[in-house]
Amino acid sequence: MDECLASTLDTAVLERLEYLDRLVSKSDEPSRASLAKTEITRLADAWRALLKLHAPNEHGRCSECSGWLRPRRHPCTVWSTAYQHLIAADGSPAAGAGRHAAAAGRPAVEMLGAS
Ligand SMILES: [Zn+2]
Numbered sequence: 004m005d006e007c008l009a010s011t012l013d014t015a016v017l018e019r020l021e022y023l024d025r026l027v028s029k030s031d032e033p034s035r036a037s038l039a040k041t042e043i044t045r046l047a048d049a050w051r052a053l054l055k056l057h058a059p060n061e062h063g064r065c066s067e068c069s070g071w072l073r074p075r076r077h078p079c080t081v082w083s084t085a086y087q088h089l090i091a092a093d094g095s096p097a098a099g100a101g102r103h104a105a106a107a108g109r110p111a112v113e114m115l116g117a118s
Pocket of ligand 1: 056057065066067068069079080081082
């Protein structure tokens with residue numbers, strides 16, 4: 004993907020997210036209900052597709068995040084981010100999992116197993 008196409012793609016995705024934020028914060032209740040009906044399914048489908056790309060391989064590693072010299076164990080940052088935003092009570096990145104959580108003394112894998 005060339006740089007121009009990547010930039011266009013980034014802008015389009017970020018603008019779509021801003022549009023959804025505006026709709027949620029500024030539209031009336033029936034409009035929000037209609038929005039939820041379509042967008043929740045789309046966002047769930049997007050998460051599923053992304054998580055499928057980052058599923059662990061036969062070695063328990065994320066093939067997408069692993070480099071040739073640096074394999075990345077599952078859960079990678081994509082799965083950790085999904086957990087933080089979809090499962091964790093406050094959804095804040097500060098309560099995260101993954102290698103940064105481990106460095107901060109928080110149990111990364113234990114969080115994913117608890118529920
Ligand atoms: Zn990954």
